[in-house]
Amino acid sequence: KQEVTQIPAALSVPEGENLVLNCSFTDSAIYNLQWFRQDPGKGLTSLLLIQSSQREQTSGRLNASLDKSSGRSTLYIAASQPGDSATYLCAQNGFQKLVFGTGTRLLVSP
Amino acid sequence: DGGITQSPKYLFRKEGQNVTLSCEQNLNHDAMYWYRQDPGQGLRLIYYSQIVNDFQKGDIAEGYSVSREKKESFPLTVTSAQKNPTAFYLCASSITRDGSSYNSPLHFGNGTRLTVT
Numbered sequence: 118k119q120e121v122t123q124i125p126a127a128l129s130v131p132e133g134e135n136l137v138l139n140c141s142f143t144d145s146a147i148y149n150l151q152w153f154r155q156d157p158g159k160g161l162t163s164l165l166l167i168q169s170s171q172r173e174q175t176s177g178r179l180n181a182s183l184d185k186s187s188g189r190s191t192l193y194i195a196a197s198q199p200g201d202s203a204t205y206l207c208a209q210n211g212f213q214k215l216v217f218g219t220g221t222r223l224l225v226s227p
Numbered sequence: 228d229g230g231i232t233q234s235p236k237y238l239f240r241k242e243g244q245n246v247t248l249s250c251e252q253n254l255n256h257d258a259m260y261w262y263r264q265d266p267g268q269g270l271r272l273i274y275y276s277q278i279v280n281d282f283q284k285g286d287i288a289e290g291y292s293v294s295r296e297k298k299e300s301f302p303l304t305v306t307s308a309q310k311n312p313t314a315f316y317l318c319a320s321s322i323t324r325d326g327s328s329y330n331s332p333l334h335f336g337n338g339t340r341l342t343v344t
Binding site for chain 2: 121151153158160161162163166206208214215218219
């Protein structure tokens with residue numbers, strides 16, 4: 118059974134810090150790994166998609182890496198801002214199925 | 228602007244009533260999905276559709292039904308058979324979801340929060 122775990126469940130940092138969010142998955146048969154952002158009461162916004170043949174993807178201050186052999190992905194946020202406060206979810210796209218983690222709730226304080 | 232529209236944003240129903248949640252997309256995407264989100268749990272797939280007039284059950288389809296009569300629309304009906312219907316429901320779409328190409332990101336609507344009392 119595919120499982121996706123995100124640690125920590127919650128994270129609080131002061132503005133300006135660089136931070137790393139972790140995502141672990143159990144199924145090595147992976148098409149891609151997606152990172153999403155969810156604001157309270159809203160839907161999910163796609164941030165980055167890393168294909169199985171790639172090791173990382175970058176968008177602005179965000180960098181996501183993928184290590185299939187260890188079943189891990191990380192989302193690196195540089196120079197965090199209060200506007201980054203949200204819940205971040207990762208999802209493993211395996212055959213026929215997208216499995217989501219429960220998310221890391223991030224709070225960036227000014 | 229292209230996107231996914233879910234309506235209504237909040238929905239209240241009495242136990243025993245069926246209720247239909249709307250999902251419309253103008254992204255010209257082939258595939259559409261319904262997820263349920265509960266506190267402390269990851270999103271769980273209810274139903275998905277790869278093409279008009281075809282859909283498949285996800286992990287938690289019991290008590291739900293869908294239709295896909297048009298490419299743009301994928302309504303979800305929560306029936307009285309669903310034991311715990313109170314939840315946040317999210318609709319999503321992607322360009323394609325065939326057996327060989329899953330590398331397109333999901334686009335989500337803003338959700339419908341259903342409360343059944």
